Amino acid sequence: MAVVETTVAEVMAELAALEDPKVRAVNEKHGDDHGVNLGKLRALATRLKTQQELARQLWKTADSAARLVAILVSRPKAFERDELDVMLREARTPKVHDWLVNYVVKKSPHSEELRVAWFAAADPVVASAGWALTTERVAKRPEGLNLAGLLDVIEAEMKDAPDRLQWAMNHCLAQIGIEHAEHRARAIEIGERLEVLKDYPTPANCTSPFAPIWITEMVRRQRDK
Template sequence: MSTVSASQSTSPSVAKSVATVVEQLQALGLETYRNTIRKHGAQEPVFGVKIEEMKKLMKPFKNDLAFACALFDTGIYDAQYMAGLLADGRQMSADQLQHWVMTANSHGIREFSVAWVAAESAHAEELALAWIASGDEAIAATGWCTLSSYVAITEDADLDMGMLKKLLKKVQADIHRAPNRVCYCMNAFVIALGSYVSELSAAALQAGQTIGEVTVDVGDTACKVPFAPDYINKVAQRGSLGKKRKTAKC
């Protein structure tokens, strides 16, 4: 399917399909799960649909980017998460991805759904670096998450090692004074380099040791900020250092 502009109007058939799926999502929502994801930053409207239920609804819309983009444009947390699972980032333009990052429901959508599809796209490095340079905490955090997903799914031979080394040094210098979400995502970037990029694994491990424990306000959740060296060492112990993922999505 060809790429659809973010500004292009939605066809009546796509709009009807989106309306039907939104009704289905609303019916599948669970109050307990809704409360949980709200604690993790989801903003209204949010239904509380579990991911396995979303995946059941996705089957008729495989490779339908127009549907995924229209679903994202509802602004509903669950619909945007499902759109991120459904969309093929390789089909998406830089304008579409910029539209997604600017209209995402919450940091959960930006740092997962948007980062996933951006990492798949031909614009991954360009957008990630532009977002990191943004003065907006939410956008900058998305840039770091995009790179984390990108290195996880991209062969080392296709990575700009010089750029990644510079960014690792930047994290080491800036992480403890970075804004909350940026700090969290910088730490995840160190872990991603150490886990997925063989050439930089040792450097990431050393950087993590130098950085030390990272403190982030995770709100009213049970989330913990992983200590990067411990995480990287666990990956090494199971023999998975440098092993790429087929997809960043989960």
């Protein structure tokens, strides 16, 4: 244990040395509370390699940069179901939340059980993780999902959902429209009527997150391949 604690101290010292006020200012605009360039953070994690106990100790620091490193050096399949549930509820900043879901939970044998539990959560941040996992299934393993039922929920609740939950529901809406031609017209119609993210500022070389545009563009790319 002493070795792990020393290693945690060393990692925290390296992260402190990488702190950049300009990076922090940009991150804070997006709700994140660290000032470490993600490329440099990834390089640190690559050097550390996979260390599950170190990952657990870094997570316990509650420091966002340390938790991002923890995610990258962890062994996703080594976490227990309840452990991941606690971690998700502790992950309140967007980047930590997103990385935990995408890099750890999606690779966990508990992902489906957690998807179902989180999808129905009263906490909108937790629910957004359930929607993210559902979107993954819409794209890769749609068997058993009630896509029409998902569209019913999106139609009824997305317009007034809190930001992060709304974003996750919108992604699911777009994914249904992109991947499932039989639901495409309805998905586009829901997006057009609700107008969620219609005016979202989008760089010229990026696809708008407004579902009708997103769906149409991705389907066009698939057809042009």
